Amino acid sequence: MSKVLITGMSGTGKSTALRILDSRGHRTVDTDYGRWSHEVTLSDGSSDWVWREEAMTDLLTGHEEGGLFVAGCKSNQGKFYPQFDHVVLLSAPAEMLLARVMTRTNNPYGKRPEERAAILENLRVVEPLLRATATMEIDTSAPIEQVVRQLEGLASLRSSRC
Template sequence: MGKILITGMSGVGKSTALQLLHLRGHRTVDTDTDDWSRWVTLPDGSTDWIWREQAITDLLTGHDAGNLFVAGCKTNQGQCYPLFDQVVLLSAPADVLLARIKARTDNPYGKRTEERDAVLHHLATVEPLLRATATIEIDATAPVERVVQQLEELAEH
């Protein structure tokens, strides 16, 4: 029974991996919903989409059968890292991320110029922080079936 966080930049394939893991019979949670995340206003007036920490804590402490794969990338996710067995960073080069974002039809984020610029900014500033705290990094340019196989192998150890 493994509890695995799948994190990484927009367009890296977190949702696609979750969909395939779900089809393979695993419990999956995408934290990009109001059930798991909420908007907060920061002191400088900007907003941030963060985890509902109690909801995530309850999810992780209440999970007791099979594997659980949770996907997300939030500024406060590190507070829940001790509750995960693995923190997996999916990574891919900027050109791959931008091509995937442009091609996807199930998520409008990244279609506007300022959103693409934000993705590149996050790749340069946020991904190194994720890499420093992840327990493992997986190359998300591999076929999604291979990425999912690697995730399943991590959950079994």
């Protein structure tokens, strides 16, 4: 069974898709929470929220049965791409992302003007980088059920990476 990374900007539906996949019995990990990520200070003094590399290595090397869906968008995730069978970029138009983050109740990120500006900047700068390295892109302006069906279809497929 496959290891699938679900990545994308805030508001694309990563957490929603993960919750549905989990409710259907798939193994899921949301790297925005718990032991999977932590804040680091960069050489320029700024901070970044990155994957805990030891925890992610243990997760990916230790997973042997069934499909695994991992969701997140971290600056160091590319180090782990070779361990995933599929890297799926979830995307949606900017207006939809901003509307979603304003109305969601499970995550406060995106409510403040500076966070909304950061989402738009990440859409401009980061999303093209994710698109260039993804093995598949799913437009989440489609109904969530359709998005989840596409993700579930990957669970039994082995690597599509070159």
